[in-house]
Amino acid sequence: MRGFFISFEGTEGSGKTSVIKAVVAHFESKGIRVLTSREPGGIRISEKIRDILLDKDHTEMDARTEALLFAASRRQHLVEKIRPALEEGKMVLCDRFVDSSLVYQGVARNLGIEEVYQINQFAIEDTLPDLTIFVDVRPEVGLARVFSTSGREVNRLDLEQLEFHQKIYNGYLKLIEMFPNRIQKIDGECPIEDVIAQAITLIESRL
Ligand code: TMP
Numbered sequence: 001m002r003g004f005f006i007s008f009e010g011t012e013g014s015g016k017t018s019v020i021k022a023v024v025a026h027f028e029s030k031g032i033r034v035l036t037s038r039e040p041g042g043i044r045i046s047e048k049i050r051d052i053l054l055d056k057d058h059t060e061m062d063a064r065t066e067a068l069l070f071a072a073s074r075r076q077h078l079v080e081k082i083r084p085a086l087e088e089g090k091m092v093l094c095d096r097f098v099d100s101s102l103v104y105q106g107v108a109r110n111l112g113i114e115e116v117y118q119i120n121q122f123a124i125e126d127t128l129p130d131l132t133i134f135v136d137v138r139p140e141v142g143l144a145r146v147f148s149t150s151g152r153e154v155n156r157l158d159l160e161q162l163e164f165h166q167k168i169y170n171g172y173l174k175l176i177e178m179f180p181n182r183i184q185k186i187d188g189e190c191p192i193e194d195v196i197a198q199a200i201t202l203i204e205s206r207l
Contacts, residue, residue, distance in 0.1 A: 002086055002087065002089065003085060003086040003087075003088065003089045003090040003091055003092060004086075004091045004092070004130050004131075004206075004207060005082065005086055005092045005094070005127075005128075005129045005130050005131075006091070006092065006093050006094070006129055006130065006131045006132070006133065006203060007093075007094045007095075007096065007097035007098075007099065007129040007131075007132045007133070008020055008093065008094070008095055008096070008132075008133050008135060008199075009096060009097075009099050009100060009103075009132055009133070009134045009135070009172060009183075010134060010135035010136070010137060010142070010172075010188060011137060011139050011142045011143075011165055011168050011169050011172070012139075012142050012143060012146050012165060013137065013141070013142030013143055013144070013145035013146040013149075014135040014136075014137040014142050014188050015135060015137065015145070015188055015192065015195060016095060016133075016135045016188075017038075017095055018192060019135060019188075019192070019195055019196055019199050020036060020093050020095055022192075022196040023093060023196065023199050023200060023203065024036055024093060026196075026200050027091060027203075032091055033088075033089070033090045033091065034090060034091045034092075034093060035081070035082075035085040035090045035091070035092045035093070036092075036093045036094070036095070037077065037081055037082065037092070037093075037094050037095070038094065038095035038096060039070075039073065039074060039077060039094060039095065039096040039097055039100065040053055040054075040069075040070055040073040040074070040077075040096075041073070041077070042077045042081055042082075042094075043076060043077050043080045043081050045073075045076045045080075046073040046074075046076045046077045049069050049072060049073035049076075050073060052069060053066065053069055053070065053073070054155045056155065063105065063109040063110070063111055064111065066105060066109065067101060067105040067106075067109070067111055067116055067119060068119060070100075070101050070104075070105065071101065071119050071120050071122070071123040072123070074097070074098065074101070074120065074123050074124065075123035075124070078123070078124055078127060082094065082127070083127065094129070097129055097132070098117075098120050098124060098128065099132055099172070099175055099183065101116050101120055102116055102117060102120075102171070102175060103168050103171030103172055103175060104168060104171075106171070107167055107168065107170070107171030107174070108164050108167040108168050108171060113171075113174075113175075113178075128182065129182065130182075130206065131182065131184065131202070131203065131206050132179070132182050132183040132184070133183075133184055133185075133186060133199055133202060133203075134172055134175075134176060134183055134184065134185045134186070135186055135188035135195065135199075136185045136186060136187055136188050136189070137188035137189050138169065138189070139162060139165035139166050139168070139169045140162065141189060142165070143162060143165055184202055186198040186199055186202060
C-alpha cells in the first residue's frame with residue numbers, strides 16, 4: 001500500500017511550518033503514521049546543500065546553479081526519505097517541494113517554469129505530491145510577520161525585495177491554474193486554529 005504525499009507551499013511568513021506541526025499532531029493522535037520533512041534539507045546531504053543555498057554570503061550565486069542545487073537536494077531527499085516512507089504506507093508531510101522551485105527559480109528568478117520543471121523531472125521522475133496545500137498569505141503580510149517575529153532566522157532569500165516576493169505569490173497563483181486538482185489553496189491570514197482546521201479538512205477529504 002502506497003502512503004499519501006502532501007506538500008505545503010507558501011510565501012515567506014505564511015505560517016506553513018506551524019500548520020504542519022499541528023496537522024501532524026492531529027493525524028498521529030488518530031493512529032496514522034506520519035513522516036514530516038522539509039526542503040531544501042530533510043536528510044544529511046540535502047541539509048548540507050541547504051547550508052550552501054541559504055548562506056547570506058553567497059551573493060554571487062548564479063540562478064541556474066541555485067536551481068540545480070535545489071533539484072540535487074530534492075533528489076537525495078526523495079530517494080533516501082520520501083519514497084521509502086511512502087512505500088511503508090506512511091503519510092508524508094513535506095514543508096515545500098518541487099513547486100517552490102517552479103516559483104522561486106522558474107518565475108521569480110526568470111528561468112521559466114517549463115525549464116525548471118524539466119531539470120526537476122530528472123530529479124523526481126514523476127513523483128509528485130498527491131496533494132499540495134498552498135497557505136495563502138499576501139506577501140506584504142507574510143514579510144511583516146517574518147521581520148516582527150523575534151528569533152526567526154532571516155535567510156539570504158528573505159532579504160530580497162518585496163517585488164521578488166510579489167512575483168513568488170503571483171507564481172503560486174499561476175501554478176494553481178496549471179495544477180487545479182493537485183494544488184489547493186487555504187486562507188492563511190485567518191487565526192492559526194482556523195488555518196489548521198482548513199488544512200485538516202482538506203486532507204481528510206482526499207484520503
Ligand atoms: P524555508 O525553510 O524558510 O521555507 O526557506 C527555504 C528558502 O528556500 C525559501 O526562501 C524558499 C527557498 N526555496 C527555493 O527557492 N526553491 C526551492 O526549491 C525550495 C524548496 C526552497
